[in-house]
Amino acid sequence: MDKRVALVTGGSRGIGRAIAIALGQDGLFVVVNYTSNEGAAAETLAKIKEAGGDGALARFDVADAAAVDAAVKQIGTEHGRLDVLVNNAGIAIDGLLMRTKKEDWQRTLDVNLSGAFHCCKAASRYLLKAKDGRIINISSVVGEQGNAGQVSYAAAKAGLIGITRTLARELASRAVTVNCVAPGFIETDMTAAHVQGDNREALLKQIPLGRIGAAEDVAEAVRFLVSPKASYITGQVVRVNGGLLM
Numbered sequence: 001m002d003k004r005v006a007l008v009t010g011g012s013r014g015i016g017r018a019i020a021i022a023l024g025q026d027g028l029f030v031v032v033n034y035t036s037n038e039g040a041a042a043e044t045l046a047k048i049k050e051a052g053g054d055g056a057l058a059r060f061d062v063a064d065a066a067a068v069d070a071a072v073k074q075i076g077t078e079h080g081r082l083d084v085l086v087n088n089a090g091i092a093i094d095g096l097l098m099r100t101k102k103e104d105w106q107r108t109l110d111v112n113l114s115g116a117f118h119c120c121k122a123a124s125r126y127l128l129k130a131k132d133g134r135i136i137n138i139s140s141v142v143g144e145q146g147n148a149g150q151v152s153y154a155a156a157k158a159g160l161i162g163i164t165r166t167l168a169r170e171l172a173s174r175a176v177t178v179n180c181v182a183p184g185f186i187e188t189d190m191t192a193a194h195v196q197g198d199n200r201e202a203l204l205k206q207i208p209l210g211r212i213g214a215a216e217d218v219a220e221a222v223r224f225l226v227s228p229k230a231s232y233i234t235g236q237v238v239r240v241n242g243g244l245l246m
């Protein structure tokens with residue numbers, strides 16, 4: 001494979017889909033990970049191809065360490081390399097502390113935080129051999145600021161910043177850069193319930209740029225961090241939030 005190979009977790013829709021398309025446009029071979037919605041993942045791949053790119057699908061749950069390991073090994077075997085890992089897969093199970101069930105706390109951490117850990121660990125053996133190895137972790141404004149009703153999600157997204165800064169140090173000697181992109185409010189399925197009606201008006205008042213973000217706004221930041229132009233940026237949290245948090 002002459003092209004750089006990227007793995008985008010949770011690439012079937014939303015921000016992950018926009019990232020997968022952007023990287024495909026930039027000439028990377030994009031492996032689109034998904035869990036259940038094969039049709040949506042195939043649509044992402046079709047859009048990558050429409051944009052002149054290429055890629056493949058990989059079905060696995062990022063919370064399942066053995067499944068991640070097997071899938072990453074398969075990518076390595078089939079394509080001979082893995083240059084870029086985008087840990088985008090995420091879930092939010094909201095609730096105030098007193099109402100947060102232990103199993104919801106655990107699942108949120110398993111997907112958002114342990115999922116990224118499993119993928120970083122499995123991919124590292126290939127990233128270390130890459131010329132421009134990259135890890136991008138999709139954190140959140142909530143990981144930096146906290147948010148009432150999102151204790152598990154905030155803990156996981158803050159943890160991703162810890163993973164990012166640690167791996168930035170561990171992998172720097174092999175020129176692998178590791179960064180976080182921390183979106184604010186982005187219009188996707190995840191936020192659909194939060195950005196309606198009165199809630200939307202209240203949110204817009206907090207965002208200096210006066211609009212909810214689009215998945216493409218996040219994808220553009222990832223596109224840059226993945227590019228060779230960003231080779232001197234590592235261990236950073238790049239905020240894409242319309243000024244919500246400065």
Ligand code: NAD
Pocket residue numbers: 009010011012013014015016033034035036060061062063087088089090091111115138139140141182183184185186187188189190191
């Ligand atoms: P989304 O719900 O549309 O997409 C999440 C994706 O992750 C889906 O494709 C889903 O299938 C996948 N996924 C969930 N669990 C998975 C698992 N166990 N294994 C593999 N894939 C799994 O939401 P989105 O808004 O596109 O979110 C993408 C990322 O951006 C998430 O990490 C989210 O936390 C983060 N984020 C979103 C916003 C926002 O406002 N939308 C803000 C900050 C951060």
